[in-house]
Amino acid sequence: MAKAVQKITLNRSEDIPFDKLELSQSNVRNVKAGVSIENLAEDIARRKLLQSLSVRPILDRDGKETGRFDVPAGGRRYRALELLVSQKRMARTEPVPCIVKRDGEISAEDDSLAENVHRADLHPLDQYRAFQTLREQGLGEEEIAARFFVSVATVRQRLRLASVSPRLLDLYAGDEMKLEQIMAFSITNDHVRQEQVWDTISRQHIRDTYYIRRLLTETTIRAGDRRAVYVGIEVYEAVGGIVMRDLFEQDNGGWLQHPVLLEQLVVEKLKADAEALKAEEGWKWVEAAFDFPYGHTSGLRRFHGKHRELSEEELARHDALKDEADKLDAEYAKAEVSSEDIEHRLEELGSELDQLNDRPYVFDRQDVARGGAFISLAANGELKIERGFVRPEDEPQVEGHSDDAEAGNGDIGGNVIGSSSAGGISVNSKPVSGDPVEDEDDTLRPLSDRLVLDLTATRTVALRNALASDPVIAFVAVLHAFVLKTFYLYGSDSCLELTLQSAKFSQTQGLGDTVWAKEIDQRHEAWGQDLPKNPDNLWGYLVALDEISRQVLFAHCASLSVNAVIEPWNKRTRAIAHAEQIARSIGFDMVEAGWAPTVDNYLGRVTKANILQAVREAKGEQSTQLVDHLKKQDMAREAERLLHGSGWLPGPLRTSVDAASADNLAAAVDKASDDTSEAGSNDLPASLTEDADLGDPNQAAQQSAGYLDAAE
Structure with a gap:
């Protein structure tokens, strides 16, 4: 029963x-x-x-x-x-x-x-739908937030889910997507694009939110981009531009959806600023562009202005501030206990003195009447103005004297900027970079001649910057070249072009924005301000200069003559070997100098096989499996992320080592390999995983020339 x-x-x-x-x-x-x-x-x-x-x-x-x-x-x-x-x-x-x-x-x-x-938190999707219903009933975001004691930002974030495709919301409700992924999709209202991106990543291993956001914003421009900062988001929106915002992550102002409109606004504003500068300061010509290629001033004479003289009132103020600062500094040095008040006052005095010393430059009117200026955009979105350049045709002709114009300023690739139209305004007349690569080419190819040229041009500028900081080796390098030319009839080639021809690498875009180029320009500008304007007074100036300053100036001039560029029509084997000697002597390394592979400077300009080879050398075979299924563009971007901080370098940027160094490196690799076997790690730098570099002690020394034979 x-x-x-x-x-x-x-x-x-x-x-x-x-x-x-x-x-x-x-x-x-x-x-x-x-x-x-x-x-x-x-x-x-x-x-x-x-x-x-x-x-x-x-x-x-x-x-x-x-x-x-x-x-x-x-x-x-x-x-x-x-x-x-x-x-x-x-x-x-x-x-x-x-x-x-x-x-x-x-x-x-x-x-x-x-x-x-036994309580269960409300599902975010249910919370969104409830908030949506309340808003449809007439409640505002602030009122909803006040009623449920949450922040207005939380209400806006939940309501932002309305921008997500209903299909994706259903997937989220069925636990096929994570909340973080749904939030990443909410940055755009384009449901078609959202579903396309989801269909793409659902077939891949990478489904991280940063990847979703990147795919959704790949055709947009960051609000922090210098062009957007220069024009202003308000101006862009006032003419119909749309900004995508991410309420869930720090988006630094969002993404601008209309790049063409933004570029048009930038061109118009640059043109207006150029015309205003030309009219206000009286220059014969002003050229404006987003960017100028490195070496755009080649062939132009540079003249410098002088700081505006201090007025009597400013001079008295300067002396009073200087006296007070000296007294406080002496008092602070004698005090046994530090005083925050004195430190604060010294900082204030230093700031006021800097403001008085940072006066605008005044140029000679005759120089201005025949000279010009360049206007471009700095990295922070502010105007970058380079004043005081004279074209050869505008130089004054002095009767009875030959014109010692600067001759032989080599420009690799034959592009000389600065000899464009006569007076007036030209906007954004920059060369277009070539070097096309088939996107879907799976062949492991030698690096193209153009890429080798660009990479070695980049290395040359960085090596110049490094040599300038080592006056002793710079002196030895010049002396070495002198002895070669004096005592050896053959093999006297050197990477130092002692006629002081300074090659201008105008074909390599973005080179002027590197930290090395900027340091060189700053150093050159500083010496240009200090040197006498009249060349007849230069000898006396140099004689009176202290020894250390002479050495620093010597190193700067010597460094500008370095040319370690490999061109398809000129392999320059001996000169490149000499550059390697200099690099080893000063301990130069491109990784330590700050170079890292990116889509723009390397990964986007080689085949998929070359990208996979780079990832394999730097991170091991497992890492290549993360990207080997991707399309060329996505593979290059992911490879940039994987290679970040790895220290990997392409062949043209690696500094060769001599036999003794190779033996030491081999011993280090053997020890690292033993440690790796015990730890089970395969995340070693390329220099510790490439057996080919260790087989022959002389192989490393020949590496520089090895890839030349295989270059296209």
Whole structure:
């Protein structure tokens, strides 16, 4: 005979006056979390209680009910009601709906724990739909946030999910997507593009949110881009431009969706600024562009202005500030205990003196009338103005004297910038970079001649910068070249072009923005300001110069003659070997100098096989499996991320080592290989994983010339 199932009887609800209730010590919630008691009290005052309190009768010694009740579950609601009573917004005798438990089979602590543990947070999608319904009912974002005691940003983030494709929301509701992925898709309202990106990444290993955002914004421009900063987001939006924003992540201002419109605004503003500079300062010509190629001033004479003279009032102010700073500095040096007041005042005095010393330059009117300026955009979006250049055709012809114009300033590739139209304004007349590579070519090819040229041009500029910081080796390098030319009839080639022809690498875009080029320009500008304007006074200036300054100036001039560029029509084997000697002598390394492979400077300009080879050398075979299925553009971007910080270099940028160094490197690799076998790690730099570099001690020294034979 089947046994009857015992029916469950629920506890009855009773209304109990508030003053008959006491907060139980059995309540397990002791740590504050969630909505504050004050906010909960306000919510109860507005919408009344949504959930009853769970209470138990308090018994006397004989086990009889006393008419008072413990509250083991619902302590926060009890405290909120207590606050309303203390504020005289609710009577002490107000009946409170309670569930009364009179059986003693389950402890009060058990009930309290169950009430808190068995709760389930509202799904973000349900929260979004609820907020959406309230907004459709006429509530604003601020009012919704106030009612539910959340931030306005939280409400906006949830409502932003409305921009996501319904198909993707259904996938999220079915746990096929993560919340972070849904939030990444919300940066755009284009449902078609969202679904395309999801279909793409769903077939790949990489589904990270940064990758989703990058695919969705690959045709946009960052708000922090110098062009956007220069024009201004407000101006861009005023003419109809749209900005995509990410409410879930720090987006630094968002992404501009109309690049063509932005570029048009930049060109118009650059043209206006160029015309204003030409009219205001009286230059014969002004050229403007987003960027000028490195070496764009080749063939132009540079003249420098002088700081505007201080007025009598400014001079008196300067002397007073200097005297006060000297006295405070001496007082601070003698003090046994540091004084924050003195330090603060010294900083203020230093700032005021810097402002007085940072005066605009004044140029000779005759020079300005025949000279010109270049306007471009700096990395921070501000105008970069280079003043004081004279074209050869504008040079004054002095009767009876030959024109010693600068001749032989080599420009690799034959591109000489600065000899364009006569007076007037030209905008953005920069060369277009070539070097096309088939996107889907899976062949491991030798590096193209053009890429080798660009890479070695980059290395030459960095090597110049490094040599300038080592006057002793710079002197030895020049002396070495002199001895070769004096005592050896053959093999006297050197990478130092001692006629002081300075090659201009105008074909390599972006070279002028490198840290090495900027340091060279700053150093050159500083010496240009210090040297006498009249060349007849130069000898006396150099004689009076202290020895260290002469060495520094010598190193700077010598460094500018370095040319380690490999051209398809001129392999320059001996000159490149000489450049390697210089590089080893000063401990030069492109990784330490700051070069890293990017899409623009390498990965986007080689085949997929070359990209995979780079990742394999730097990170191992496992890392190549992360990107080998990607298209060329995506593979290059992912490879840039994987190679970041690895120290990997393409062949033309590697500094060769001599035989002794090769032996030391081999020993280091053997030890590293043993350690790697024990640790099971394959994440070694290329220099410690390439067996081919270690087979022959002379192979490393021949590396520089080795890839030349295979170059296209």
